[in-house]
Amino acid sequence: MFNDGILKEIEEIRDKYPDRKSALIPSLYIAQREYGWLSNEALRLVADNLNLPEATVRATASFYSLFKNKPTGRHLIQLCTNVSCMILGSEKLKDFLGSKYGLEPGGTTADGRFSLLIVECIGACDGAPSMLVNEDSYDELTEQNIDVILGKYR
Amino acid sequence: MEDYLKTGGYENISRAFDLKPADIIDEVKMSGLKGRGGAGFPTAMKWSFASADPKFPKYLICNADEAEPGTFKDKVLIEKNPHLLIEGMILSAYALKAEYGYIYLRGEYYNAKEILEKAIKEAYENNFLGDDILKSNIKFHISLYVGAGAYICGEETALLDSIEGKRGQPRSKPPFPVNVGAWGMPTIVNNVETLANIPHIMRVGGKVYSEIGNPESPGPKLYSVSGCVRKPGLYELDMGVTLREIIYDYAGGTSNGRYLKAVIPGGVSAPVLPGDKIDCIMDYTSLSKAGSMLGSAAVIAMDDSVCMVKVALRIMKFFEHESCGKCTPCREGTVWLRKILERIEQGNGRKEDMNLLSEISMNISGKSFCALGDGAAGALLGMLRHFRDEFEEHIEEENCKFES
Amino acid sequence: MITLTINSEEVRLEEPVSILEAAGSAGIKIPTLCNHELLKPFGGCRLCVVDVERMPKLVNSCSINAADGMIVKTESEEISRVRRSMLEFLLINHPLDCAYCDKAGECELQDAVMQYGPPSGRFMEEKRKVPESHEDPVLARNMERCIVCSRCVRMCDEVQGASAIGMINRGGRTVVEPFSSKSFDCEYCGNCLTACPVGSILSRQYMHNYRPWQMDSRTKTVCAYCGVGCSFVTQVRDEAIVRVAPEAGLGLNNGLLCSKGMFGFDFTTSARRIKKPLIRKNGNLVESTWDEALDFVALRLKEIKDERGGDAIAGIASSRCTNEENYIFQKFLRMVCGSNNIDSISRTGYAAAQKYFENLLGQGISANIISGLKNSETILVLGGDPTAVNPVLGISIRAAAGKGAHVVVIGHAPGLDRFSEIVISPPDFREAELIEALLIDIYGVKGKRSENNIMDRSISELSEGISGKIDINGYNELREILLNSSSISIVLGMDLVQRSDGHRSLFALAGLTYLLEARLYLLSERPNEQGLIDSGCVPDMLPGGRLLSIPDFRRRYENAWGGPVPELEGRTLMEIIEAAGNKEIRAIYVMGDNPVYNLPDSQYVRKSLGSLDLLVVQDIFLSETAELADVVLPARGWSEKTGTYTNLERRIQLLRKVVNVSYGKDDWKIISDISSKMGYEMDYTDAEGIMEELARVSPLYRNLTYSEIAEKENLWPYYGEPLRGELKELPPLTRDSNDFGDDLYLAIERPLFHSGSLSNSSSALLKISPEPMIKIGPSHAGRLNISDGDMVSVSTDRGSLDMKICIDKTLKGNILLMSNNYKGKGVCQLLCYNLDHITKAPGIEGCKVSIRKMTYEFEGQV
Numbered sequence A: 001m002f003n004d005g006i007l008k009e010i011e012e013i014r015d016k017y018p019d020r021k022s023a024l025i026p027s028l029y030i031a032q033r034e035y036g037w038l039s040n041e042a043l044r045l046v047a048d049n050l051n052l053p054e055a056t057v058r059a060t061a062s063f064y065s066l067f068k069n070k071p072t073g074r075h076l077i078q079l080c081t082n083v084s085c086m087i088l089g090s091e092k093l094k095d096f097l098g099s100k101y102g103l104e105p106g107g108t109t110a111d112g113r114f115s116l117l118i119v120e121c122i123g124a125c126d127g128a129p130s131m132l133v134n135e136d137s138y139d140e141l142t143e144q145n146i147d148v149i150l151g152k153y154r
Numbered sequence B: 001m002e003d004y005l006k007t008g009g010y011e012n013i014s015r016a017f018d019l020k021p022a023d024i025i026d027e028v029k030m031s032g033l034k035g036r037g038g039a040g041f042p043t044a045m046k047w048s049f050a051s052a053d054p055k056f057p058k059y060l061i062c063n064a065d066e067a068e069p070g071t072f073k074d075k076v077l078i079e080k081n082p083h084l085l086i087e088g089m090i091l092s093a094y095a096l097k098a099e100y101g102y103i104y105l106r107g108e109y110y111n112a113k114e115i116l117e118k119a120i121k122e123a124y125e126n127n128f129l130g131d132d133i134l135k136s137n138i139k140f141h142i143s144l145y146v147g148a149g150a151y152i153c154g155e156e157t158a159l160l161d162s163i164e165g166k167r168g169q170p171r172s173k174p175p176f177p178v179n180v181g182a183w184g185m186p187t188i189v190n191n192v193e194t195l196a197n198i199p200h201i202m203r204v205g206g207k208v209y210s211e212i213g214n215p216e217s218p219g220p221k222l223y224s225v226s227g228c229v230r231k232p233g234l235y236e237l238d239m240g241v242t243l244r245e246i247i248y249d250y251a252g253g254t255s256n257g258r259y260l261k262a263v264i265p266g267g268v269s270a271p272v273l274p275g276d277k278i279d280c281i282m283d284y285t286s287l288s289k290a291g292s293m294l295g296s297a298a299v300i301a302m303d304d305s306v307c308m309v310k311v312a313l314r315i316m317k318f319f320e321h322e323s324c325g326k327c328t329p330c331r332e333g334t335v336w337l338r339k340i341l342e343r344i345e346q347g348n349g350r351k352e353d354m355n356l357l358s359e360i361s362m363n364i365s366g367k368s369f370c371a372l373g374d375g376a377a378g379a380l381l382g383m384l385r386h387f388r389d390e391f392e393e394h395i396e397e398e399n400c401k402f403e404s
Numbered sequence C: 001m002i003t004l005t006i007n008s009e010e011v012r013l014e015e016p017v018s019i020l021e022a023a024g025s026a027g028i029k030i031p032t033l034c035n036h037e038l039l040k041p042f043g044g045c046r047l048c049v050v051d052v053e054r055m056p057k058l059v060n061s062c063s064i065n066a067a068d069g070m071i072v073k074t075e076s077e078e079i080s081r082v083r084r085s086m087l088e089f090l091l092i093n094h095p096l097d098c099a100y101c102d103k104a105g106e107c108e109l110q111d112a113v114m115q116y117g118p119p120s121g122r123f124m125e126e127k128r129k130v131p132e133s134h135e136d137p138v139l140a141r142n143m144e145r146c147i148v149c150s151r152c153v154r155m156c157d158e159v160q161g162a163s164a165i166g167m168i169n170r171g172g173r174t175v176v177e178p179f180s181s182k183s184f185d186c187e188y189c190g191n192c193l194t195a196c197p198v199g200s201i202l203s204r205q206y207m208h209n210y211r212p213w214q215m216d217s218r219t220k221t222v223c224a225y226c227g228v229g230c231s232f233v234t235q236v237r238d239e240a241i242v243r244v245a246p247e248a249g250l251g252l253n254n255g256l257l258c259s260k261g262m263f264g265f266d267f268t269t270s271a272r273r274i275k276k277p278l279i280r281k282n283g284n285l286v287e288s289t290w291d292e293a294l295d296f297v298a299l300r301l302k303e304i305k306d307e308r309g310g311d312a313i314a315g316i317a318s319s320r321c322t323n324e325e326n327y328i329f330q331k332f333l334r335m336v337c338g339s340n341n342i343d344s345i346s347r348t349g350y351a352a353a354q355k356y357f358e359n360l361l362g363q364g365i366s367a368n369i370i371s372g373l374k375n376s377e378t379i380l381v382l383g384g385d386p387t388a389v390n391p392v393l394g395i396s397i398r399a400a401a402g403k404g405a406h407v408v409v410i411g412h413a414p415g416l417d418r419f420s421e422i423v424i425s426p427p428d429f430r431e432a433e434l435i436e437a438l439l440i441d442i443y444g445v446k447g448k449r450s451e452n453n454i455m456d457r458s459i460s461e462l463s464e465g466i467s468g469k470i471d472i473n474g475y476n477e478l479r480e481i482l483l484n485s486s487s488i489s490i491v492l493g494m495d496l497v498q499r500s501d502g503h504r505s506l507f508a509l510a511g512l513t514y515l516l517e518a519r520l521y522l523l524s525e526r527p528n529e530q531g532l533i534d535s536g537c538v539p540d541m542l543p544g545g546r547l548l549s550i551p552d553f554r555r556r557y558e559n560a561w562g563g564p565v566p567e568l569e570g571r572t573l574m575e576i577i578e579a580a581g582n583k584e585i586r587a588i589y590v591m592g593d594n595p596v597y598n599l600p601d602s603q604y605v606r607k608s609l610g611s612l613d614l615l616v617v618q619d620i621f622l623s624e625t626a627e628l629a630d631v632v633l634p635a636r637g638w639s640e641k642t643g644t645y646t647n648l649e650r651r652i653q654l655l656r657k658v659v660n661v662s663y664g665k666d667d668w669k670i671i672s673d674i675s676s677k678m679g680y681e682m683d684y685t686d687a688e689g690i691m692e693e694l695a696r697v698s699p700l701y702r703n704l705t706y707s708e709i710a711e712k713e714n715l716w717p718y719y720g721e722p723l724r725g726e727l728k729e730l731p732p733l734t735r736d737s738n739d740f741g742d743d744l745y746l747a748i749e750r751p752l753f754h755s756g757s758l759s760n761s762s763s764a765l766l767k768i769s770p771e772p773m774i775k776i777g778p779s780h781a782g783r784l785n786i787s788d789g790d791m792v793s794v795s796t797d798r799g800s801l802d803m804k805i806c807i808d809k810t811l812k813g814n815i816l817l818m819s820n821n822y823k824g825k826g827v828c829q830l831l832c833y834n835l836d837h838i839t840k841a842p843g844i845e846g847c848k849v850s851i852r853k854m855t856y857e858f859e860g861q862v
């Protein structure tokens, strides 16, 4: 069950929109923040709270790539491989993460420390190749500085 | 905030509030401002449709879902100068008699999110937003709506479904958002850069603005430059500038002096141009004459180390991943094209594939429900037009000679 | 007036519609896949593209409206090319397993490909692979065949309002899934199945044994289950129904069905059917011949009548039998047995309510069209969940809510939760006070409607005793809504009738109906509850609702039937049972019902019927009641006979014979034979002949013929004229209402998936809902630390049963719910009752219940 703090948070979001359904995506974010990913239980909570049908809630969640339908590691790496990053070598970095950290796209390290997602352009092309670790963005990546960067995430 | 106020920020508001809303729309009309979201639709025209509609409330939505690969102008604009956007929205809202505004921000822009949240808070504290802005009993509120990872939600009608809590799939038009938009009410969707131009227009006046740069589409324009250039980055230039000037005079030419092989001038949806056809002016009409489009004005330069099949494949993967799945040609066609391109890149291409690729693209182009499908088809057709031999080479030699 | 040209034909339109519809109205067919007549335009498949002059590209005819002066071309080289390429796209991932797919032969994709499709495919890659899902008991999902038209999902959302399935993922990875991604756990209306243009959503009921072209016959008929009376086409092979299919434009359900209609038809082929007459010989029921059985019944009835008089004989008719059968039944009892002791299980609800309302407000007061609900401004729902009892009526209420109507629920109607503006929960069993207060309150504002009307008089009498103020959540909002709405519908379920003071609620509702000029709808659990009354199976009325007590009426029938009609008003259902208990009644003839199972206090009912000199039961199953009988006569089932049903709107519809069986006889035939043996000749040759007589004698059915019924809608009162105005002075209302403490009380659940003895012989419905459950609210469950699915034993002073418990979030108050559907485990076994002295319906309120969690101990182990 959502605690009162969260219920209040969602209530406030609701008030910003003419229709309660508009609070769905924000609520899904909150549920993901609380539970790490959107299990069916989490989706059910959101549905009950907004009095929306469960299947509709799941349908919406499944449309958006930032909503996770399975647990991820402690830190999420989103590596861009779109054109600007690709032509400046992001795919080599992908392989590097594979060989060095045993990170396959969509996978998680054995120790649950990192998960890797290959993503579309993250709007950092001027610093390509680029990635996001959790909510921090890193540019001009090389095999060397990736090591240093990831070192900061335990 | 301070800095923005020092540079005369928000001064327009009180001045604008003395004018009639219609006068502001006239100023914008005179300025000749065209939408910066990609379609290049005259902003004042969209506004007058909306204000002609008798239904209230009306909503103003800022499209900050910037996701066209190669593009980062809206992100930088927000991170560097959030208040410019907010002021732009206040002025526009007044012109449109809208009391509620929403900024649909791309979910991956975590930093921009924090900056905007802070800026909106400041604007409220300084009474630039609220129920009684600067005691003028004019009301305008802005809320931030964070997208969740779907390129298609940049398309304005998909954006509307998304903000209504649904799967972000485009709606059929007519009716247009200006009449039946968010929650069934008249809604104006404008790009970040478009709205950020409004304070400037109000300051210097539409007339003066219209004389900036290119009469065909006046005003300054933000160009995102990336790829194989020395100085990638965001450049604000007149729309009179040519693609060559952008790459050589501003971005310093190719990184290691290699031969410039190809340039994508407006994000991956815009057909590629060969490196020797870059003397066209970077505005809406000239680029379409040149067989491409300005799109999001994201310039991606590629030198001769880059494999065009690989680029084409990567672009198709993008569209396949982002297709919303509503309409047949885009949903099925992008999958099919990606699979063929993958085969060719891996050296398993067949002679027939060349025709198949262009026929499939032609079957998507103009048949898809929204412009995403057109973008996918256009991008590939551009590649085939200018780099056909490279594809054929892959097929004949049954491999890719570029080291990846 | 819009005028446009389509294929150089001029088309005129009254109001704007899509180009597709415009073309359709001119008989021009445009191919579609994602479009569906019951759904909003979607515009995804892109098959319906047409050429409109001065438009840059081809447009979707389904989603673009026809405009004045448009010049449209629906066929051209270019258009065919586009359609061909769309189909090529759809086929790249569509498995070509038509030889094996149930949909083959009626597949819209197959048809479209035949007409426009590419001659051969150019797709050399690997097709999408998704295993077919059989994780649901009745539905299968094959996502390899899915063309992502989203018709199923939109049907579930827009029309059914269940929203149980959704489009999951996006782009080429989109699939249709229920929330669990496994079993549907939905309302099982099966409308997604009807909506699917290809073989992606399938019924496991006839999987791989259905081929449209192999059906021997397709017959239009009416559903066997509830009082809505949906129509569908039965598809038959080897004298068994393989499948039923609703059709857009056919019947009031217009292409929709509910779980019972869609999946429940297989009860007729249940192994539990009886096929030979049975006679009790030294204690046991043994098979006999028809002659022996009929002679025996005729002889015994005659003896009893001669010894004790006709009043010692009673008949219980059936709302599952046709008008014709019920007409013959009451004629037989009146004219041959000389008794007016004729009633039916409907007395426990519909008949009691209907009769009471008609006494006050005139005949036909509840004859309102279901589709009218959609246009109501306000809908007040009480005493039951329409979406469970009469599902297809229920979705009209959802549709109304969708169009902005105020839906207000008093009591428990979980199926309307997401659709109701206000839900009011009165204290347990005390609805009457609330509704009376509401009536007086509204009366206070609106005042009298006319001077000397009995309603106005009775309302003002009532107002003396009542303040008209009541403090309960939502009451004031409801009051405001009612006072400010111009078109109000009141939908009444039978829970409120089953109170010993039920008449109070009924009077108050009659008052509201009268003052607010509202439309009244009575929910009806069975297909012919109204027809039963109209054909005279009530103790005080002859066919057509003519009162026995009025000599003129009696005389009219005596002339028609050639003999005296007994004057003495008969007994109502529960009175019949009681009279049997104290030996005043010696013989009961039961046609097509099961009082032992369906009436509260079954032990008592069983005892009373057991003490009779003669119990004759005519049925298709060996029911609990039949097991007690002296003679059991095998009848014909719903799909095996012809006749008419009258639904709750009073729409009279044809029930058609769809299969031929060698065993059993039509109910009317059995009774005619006995009648003739008893010296009153009945020589009917078929049901149609009976309807001719009925239409001759009943002022309601005047001149009605089968051909008319088959051709057009026949809505009451046909050509006949109803009796209007008030017929009876109002009997005094009960005033005192007893208080109910904090104990738990047992009440009846009327579930979506079952309906008495029919559904528990349907294998499909038993798959969906296999076993009895007792439902409890979360708070009580917590208090008793019981968790979902625990085995409990449920006890009242009438007995005790073991079953699973189910925690129902929506359940308030101190009520536990249990249904009356499963063999050996019906709620009626546990209920006691007090008769409402006015409506004569059994009140089941205040039946204390206790539950004990069962713990299994294994004895004899070391």
Ligand SMILES: Cc1cc2nc3c(=O)[nH]c(=O)nc-3n(C[C@H](O)[C@H](O)[C@H](O)COP(=O)(O)O)c2cc1C
Pocket: B034, B035, B036, B037, B038, B039, B040, B041, B043, B063, B064, B065, B066, B067, B068, B151, B152, B153, B154, B155, B156, B157, B189, B190, B191, B192, B194, B195, B370, B371, B372
């Ligand atoms: C597939 C697709 C993606 C789009 N993405 C964006 C976007 O990220 N940002 C944006 O401002 N407009 C985007 N657009 C254009 C919008 O639909 C709309 O034209 C624009 O927001 C209007 O703003 P403007 O008039 O200020 O240009 C997109 C259009 C399509 C078809």
Ligand code: SF4
Pocket: B152, B170, B322, B323, B324, B325, B326, B327, B328, B330, B331, B368, B369, B370, B371, B372, B373, B374
């Ligand atoms: S083209 Fe069709 S499938 Fe593709 S994104 Fe647009 S609507 Fe969706």
Ligand code: FES
Pocket: C031, C032, C033, C034, C035, C042, C043, C044, C045, C046, C047, C048, C049, C060, C061, C062, C063
């Ligand atoms: S029917 Fe029009 S697009 Fe499918």
